[in-house]
Every structure is written in structure tokens, then in C-alpha cells.
Amino acid sequence: MDTERKQQLEQFIQVLGLKEFHNLLVLDQALTHSSYANENKASHGYYNERLEFLGDAILDLVVGEYLFLHYPNMPEGELSKARASVVSETPLASVCAKFHMGDYILLGKGELATGGRTRPSIMADAFEAVVGAIYIDSSYEEARKFILHQLKGYLDLVKSGHYEKDYKTLFQEYVQQEGPQHIEYELCRSEGPDHDKTFYMEVKVNGKVLGEGSGKTKKDAEQHAAHTALMKLKGEEF
Structure with a gap:
């Protein structure tokens, strides 16, 4: 990792409001799109899809646990709908937009040329990958705190009963x-x-x-x- 990329990642850690990141390589991988890895012949698997898989599972667990504990009378079907609304593409991409996460993601030339830096699907996937990276680098508790803080507004929509409505x-x-x-x-x-x-x-x-x-x-x-x-x-x- 060159100095410029290291500085960029350290800046991103500050933007996220994290105290520290022990292994910058994990964060770098979370912010590396497969298109960049393919174009630059990166090491096998050095892009964010595996971390995205892990982060997706952690998101489901954290949000599901939160809803289960805070809404003891909500039936299973409603819990599932509420969780799906909170962890869907729009909320995750919107959180990423707040951080300008696209500026930190390594993308291939083709993705860059077609607006990849602001594409909601890429942003949402990157959010999940960052969650996975925080879990790997630190702990489940740190990942949980990060998720609940970033998605607070969407969790509040559940309380107001608006979670089933589209924007x-x-x-x-x-x-x-x-x-x-x-x-x-x-x-x-x-x-x-x-x-x-x-x-x-x-x-x-x-x-x-x-x-x-x-x-x-x-x-x-x-x-x-x-x-x-x-x-x-x-x-x-x-």
C-alpha cells in the first residue's frame, strides 16, 4: 500500500468517526471493488465481496436483535418487514453518500466512467463490506455500535410506523x-x-x-x- 492510499484510508477512518483501525489492509479490501481488482490483477480474492457477505450477515443480526428487544409485541412477519426496510439499498447508500464513500472506493475504469462512485448498489455493498471489516479488525460490539449509530434515523422510522412506506x-x-x-x-x-x-x-x-x-x-x-x-x-x- 502506497503512502497516498494509506493517508486516504486514515482520513476515511476519521470521517467514519472510528477511534482506530488496526489493519488498514482489511479496510482497503473493503473499499476495493471487483472491477478494480480485475483490471489491476490484484491478489486472488482481494476485493470486497467476501467482506460484504460477512457484513450483510452482521447487519441482519444487529438490526434484528435491536428490533426484537425494542418491539417485544411486534409479530415475526412485521419484524422481518422492518428489518428489510432498514438494511435495504436506499438507507445504506444514503449513509455512504453522507461520508462521500465513493471517493474512497477503488473502482475499475469502466465503473468510474459510468458513475460508479455514486451508484447506490456499489455504495450499499461497500457499507456492508466496511461493517465486515470493522468486525474482523475489532469486534462484534464495535460493529454493532457503528451500525446502530449510522442507521438510527431508519430505526426511528420503525418507531413512527413509516417503515413500510416508500420514500x-x-x-x-x-x-x-x-x-x-x-x-x-x-x-x-x-x-x-x-x-x-x-x-x-x-x-x-x-x-x-x-x-x-x-x-x-x-x-x-x-x-x-x-x-x-x-x-x-x-x-x-x-
Whole structure:
């Protein structure tokens, strides 16, 4: 690992609010996409998919445990729905956007050229990989604290009963509290080849742009745009 990459990772540790990271190589692997590994002939397995697998399992356990303990009367089916909403792509990608995580991920040239740094799926996968890296480098308890802190806003949605609603619905309900408003979603641009496009959508209220989002489908991009706008209006960091 060269000095520049080491400094970049140390900066990222500070951005995450972690006290320390004992093995920077584990964090480096968590932030290495398979496209970069393939282009640069990295060591076998030196990319984040295995750590992503581990982090995904830890996320399910931590959020499931939290919901089980905090909602003793919630039936199993509702617990499953609530957990799925908290650990889904939109919340994880949004947390990553707050950290500008894409700036720290090593991506192949093809992914970079098609907007990989802001692609929600890549961001969400990287979040899971970082969780796995924290667990490997430190402990389950540190990973648990990190997860609960970063996903607090989404866990609070469960308490308010909003977890089953999509962000377009939540956004619409919020802006129309004092009466009907004109809400529209508009395609800004798209990037990448036809078989692998990334769409960028804006959401406008009465002609004013309040949020932008991206996704592999226009519907996903609209959801991310609505989420961004909702955060902006509520002045919250979910």
C-alpha cells in the first residue's frame, strides 16, 4: 500500500468517526471493488465481496436483535418487514453518500466512467463490506455500535410506523401537510451503455428542485431523489 492510499484510508477512518483501525489492509479490501481488482490483477480474492457477505450477515443480526428487544409485541412477519426496510439499498447508500464513500472506493475504469462512485448498489455493498471489516479488525460490539449509530434515523422510522412506506410516499405526505403541492420527477441524464445504464432523476415541488438521486432504473432513481429531498426538508441526516 502506497503512502497516498494509506493517508486516504486514515482520513476515511476519521470521517467514519472510528477511534482506530488496526489493519488498514482489511479496510482497503473493503473499499476495493471487483472491477478494480480485475483490471489491476490484484491478489486472488482481494476485493470486497467476501467482506460484504460477512457484513450483510452482521447487519441482519444487529438490526434484528435491536428490533426484537425494542418491539417485544411486534409479530415475526412485521419484524422481518422492518428489518428489510432498514438494511435495504436506499438507507445504506444514503449513509455512504453522507461520508462521500465513493471517493474512497477503488473502482475499475469502466465503473468510474459510468458513475460508479455514486451508484447506490456499489455504495450499499461497500457499507456492508466496511461493517465486515470493522468486525474482523475489532469486534462484534464495535460493529454493532457503528451500525446502530449510522442507521438510527431508519430505526426511528420503525418507531413512527413509516417503515413500510416508500420514500416517494413519505415525501409526498410531508410536503402536502398544509395542502396540495405540485410534485414532479424529471430525468436529468443517464450514463453508461444501454445494458448497464445509471439514471439520474430530480424531484421538483412547484417547479423548485429539492433533490436528485441515481439508480439502475428510473424508479430507483426517483426513490433516491425523494429520500434526498425529504432529508433536506426535515434537516435530518438519516
